[in-house]
Amino acid sequence: MRLERICRALSAAWFVGSVSAYFNIDIPNTQTQWVQGGSNANLVSWTKGLLDDINSFDVELARMSVDGLTLVARNVNTKPSTFNILLQDYPAGDDYFLIFINSTHGVMYATSPRFTILPSGTSPNSTQAEPDKTQPTVTISGGPYPTKVFATTFAAVNGAVGSILGGVGGASTWVGVLAGVGVGVLGGVGLVW
Secondary structure (H helix, E strand, O other): OOHHHHHHHHHHHHHHHHHHOOOEEEOOOOOEEEEEOOOOOOEEEEEEEOOOOOOEEEEEEEEEOEOOOOOOOOEEEEEEEEEEEEEEEEEEEOEEEEEEEEEEOOEEEEEEOOOOOOOOOOOOOOOOOOOOOOOOEEEEOOOOOOOOOOOOOOOOOOOOOOOOOOOHHHHHHHHHHHHHHHHHHHHHHHHHH
């Protein structure tokens, strides 16, 4: 009976930790049509969990029909959850994706739905999200070129490299580790009996 209560408590701790870890790109989405050139900055927006230990990320723009990858921004702060991208002389297409990634370790956090980039001088066929004028705008030009450096590198986020015991989500990390060890030990005890 007691073993059952312990297993339930450990399962609940794991569930609470996993529910708080999500990362979604809200804009661009499948209805998004980015326009390039002039002063047409395009909004990028996301939502994420509070206890996921992600303080910053890198942004890449990928095109699927041809080999195409553009390194957009490095060290983007997760708060606030928006910034803008201005396109200059960038190839039009309906097969673009944004990727939020830790390019140092290769850990992908989120991928946007497929969206469209329109040629210069055209208008989208639906209302698009307005850029956030309070946030920075990153300008990219010339099309995909994966060996170029990031178009913009933001300052490192304070606390992005936290101690193993501290930082946002530090406690949830330890709860998860201890829950895993506890379940392993209890499973081993159950095998011996």
